[in-house]
Amino acid sequence: MEDRITELEIRIALQDDLLDELNRVVALQQQQLELLARELRQVQDAQRNQDGGKPTSLFDEVPPHY
Structure with missing residues (x-):
């Protein structure tokens, strides 16, 4: 019985470590997402300022050979 309890305690400790690591990864990914969004x-x-606020389309551009 004591061996079973020890085994369960070990498994819980390993799961706690895994959960902590996953939380760190999720927090890091959230920071990266926020940075990318900014x-x-x-x-x-910058694109809006460069274009004077007008939406652009590839159809509006003249090909270089014209």
Whole structure:
């Protein structure tokens, strides 16, 4: 009986360690997502400022051979 309890305690400790590691990974990924979202907004703002706020389309561009 004592061996079974010890085995369960070991398994719980390993699961706690795994859960902590997964929480760290999720927190890091959240930080990365927030950074990427900020960078995307900056790129979108720069694009809008460059184009004078007008939406652009590839159909509006003249090919280089014309």
